[in-house]
Amino acid sequence: MDFYALSKLNGTVVFYMGLENLSNIVSGFMKNEKSPDTPCAVISHGGYPDQVVVASSLENILKDIEGKNIKSPSLIVIGDVVKLRSRLNFFENKSLFGKNIVVTRARAQASSLVSALKDHGANVIEVPAIEIKQINIELLSKEINNLQKYSHIIFTSTNAVKIFMDNLLKIKDVRSLGNIKIFAIGDGTAAKLMEYGIKADFVPSSFVAETLFEEIKDFLKHSDKILMPRALKSRSFLKDKLSEICETVEVFIYDTVIGTIGEYEKEILKNKIDYITFTSSSTVENFIKLIDSETLENIRNARIISIGPITTKTAENNGLNVYKQSEIYNIENLINTILNDLEK
Template structure:
């Protein structure tokens, strides 16, 4: 039997991109991932096919698995010869009980490594605009747990009250009143600045500030709840100048993405980078047609064609896949002019090494036809690879003015999967509808983006016409005219239409709102 191993991995404080490269590598090769509540659930998507996922929970006083059971399960899985990724919020050794898990493994002769993570004690303060040290305010810092192993034990408040550096209490918001009272009794000035940072580094991060004397009353008034960091010290005063995270254009916005799963990464990444939460609800899936006879035949005699017209990135990907499989490469297109609808299609072509000769001003078939009509001759041969369920306009219009080869290369179908805690599962239409309606009823969505008519069509199929009114209060953003027309046809209210058919323009429309 192959030898198993456990990686005790720090997942960082919450922001998806604060995971280390080594942690990512360990997740991707793991046979089993045992994860905590505070580890970003998006990391679970990094698991390989067939990976086993075990929810260890670990909310305050509410553990899905008690610590002794977590120790036992990671050891048992490794003893079976498996690679185990133990994914923990923050850093494994900063009040993460990583030391206890490491000892347990050592005593049983099980190989393990520890992968450090960004601790919320530093990263969380950073994202709140608070430097944990500053030459003019604090030359040291002290990280203290708000929960001692034995509740009868006491921190040395006399020492803590005299420290001049920054004090950071983790998991201590339930004891906030005691912490503030004890520090003042130990000599800490009642005017000492305090910050409470909830859900640090996440889209829903919130920060309240005050001083030691008033912070408990402020916390009650603001309804502060775990997970929350407590920061005590003069460094809190720098928040006004250094608060970069909450000034991001999409901070706090919850944006639903309805694009195909394989195409949503750019949009999701941009939303996260700009401070928002991306809620993935893929409504469409791209299914490549099994019969590519027409396309393959055209590629075999591609040197006889004058134009290739691409109306989507999917058509580009499938065309070039078949081009290479035929034994040809870009040189075969030397005498062919290439037309493309939309910035996304143009970008994918550029990535393939092709600069489109014709890109219409508007990303619609009518605008492209207007451009082509002026230059096409009756004897010109034009290849148009499209979706089986694409609009007829371009095909019918080109067929009247040139020698057209129309190849249906893929089909847009409704996506049947959903994402729960970062894990993709096949769900029935009714299950997907129930989850979507729950999100809308709980007011968990601020914007929904639609990047094609088909995303709107299948979104409504998932939602159900009877639930249309549940979209009230949600702002629906369309990428362009055709998409907007379909949305209105389906009874949806288009809140705003992107000026350009680009992902960047969609996000800018939301940012400017």
Template structure:
């Protein structure tokens, strides 16, 4: 039985410019065939058992020929599998989707096309250049930057030069001189505005502007390479006014996030929204404990008067086990609930529980000061936490009443990040590294040999708070800035100020 092929436009590069239907196709795919221009983040959305096949193409460097790609799609579909062909931009805008569709049709293989945002429009938008504007142009034209056979130029340069419309050339950087020369020879003024947009809509987007006469030199100065698109027309003049994308506070900054993968998504999304290019290097891994002691404790919550949650992970894992025991938030109805930090309190609220007390500073010392004025020797405190939690709070409270620590998880070294971390330190210029706990700092340095440790010491390191800062200094890292308050929002504010 034949499967089915989805020809999906992945958009110009920004992760969030994928359509909802495109997202569904990625999640459904048993085979994901993707190219160089599709955002690699989409691969993380695929099924765990999906087969991933890279068929990327760069100029004069093709992983597979188009004929080979066509055959891969057909063979996998004939195996009865759902195949998603993920293509940068739109499949039918110089994406060779039409050829792939014809090939599948000739072999009686069902397929669907899912349109995507083409870089010819979306890329210009993110560069501050509207492809149309009634004060500047009556039309726009999208032209391939190279032909099947470069010796047979089928572009009507005279017609293009006379249109007075916006001209967008895709995949044509190697032919930039030829494009500009032909347009000028056919009547367009040397002073006609022109721009080249490299890696459009991504955090590493770069743009060079000039005129038909000067743009080639401007591209060389800027060091632009493929993939790039070329735009010619009066609308290029609007870039300085409408360039929203590159004016965001963290645009172009390369930032390493060291939280565990399950925790990093919120921080990563916020940094990306502010323009940063974010590298996830989860130096820690949260491993839940599943012990009889945990279940026994949760079955006798009425024995306690207070429960103090030391982290977001402690909250999530506590309720996971509570639900597994067929209990819910009502089991805490007779307890005072305390969260160490606003982020932990927010996770608690997701389970329908509000923290009864909240200190001004989010440290164990501040929680201790707060509770010391409220506890009596008749109280009994339960503290769900991780194995690396500091003992300051429990030690101080034990002088007043009975305190029981409940270890919900272990924080371990994520060795899988070592190769990626070293690759990034070798190939990228990192502007900032963020540390959200002592363990993220300790583990990052534990992953590296001396050569790479010295590299890290030259990078600006941002700390979430004073305890993390102390650990960083003990490792020989300079704390460039420390968040105040000690929250993710405070950390982000530090980066924006920096």
């Protein structure tokens, strides 16, 4: 390499994948009378949550990167542009930069949570503890063909909305819901309905079955008939209480089955975990089944964030200490719970 020519350049010199040759690079510049005070930086894993940057000078860079966990792939930057690091360093100033956060939600559901955490700089470790499996579709189709007999439909999750609506649209269209009151537990569920052009008639003030029941019971009549398409493992509370007032038909249209965990994720989970998020009782129970005792002990040292009281109770019943619970039981506030914790 022509270090003489490179040393005479007034601009910036960048070496890709040059970490193993850093001593040769430094020596080459110094021998060709490049000022030892020339700014120099090494960037390891640039643009990733485990990014490490060491800014120094040509003379001191070899000494300064010692013990700094600098690994390949790395960039070596030589020139005055390194002086701008303090002004341009937005990435490492993100709220969750360097934090390892485990997401246990089903992969198909996790995109909004994962994207938001990554936008805040987190290193997200996806361990989908559950997978969504449609069931009883013939029975669902039968009820869809008899929607006229229902006065209300209650949706308790985004999964229920998606499976119900996708199957409805194979047979009919949204006009078949015209005279039916639509209730949704949670603003995420209501937002999913809006994707199909349906605005929920009612969303409870707190996103749990108990609150929904308390807030609608006085408006229901004995002549009403309610359809509840929901998960197989749903709690019976809502069905039992509504049935005391009017006929309530529960159709189990999906099941949450245990997910899978790869060898890479198994190893990562043995390292330091800052936060682990649980968004349902199923994610708690299945996650525990997926990991070994060593990993479980490591997880106990992490800050466990729960989306709501039912999930919290399940975690505690399984021997986990919940660090914090979202004040409002949705994904947005789950993320805010982590962000607010770091601001303290």
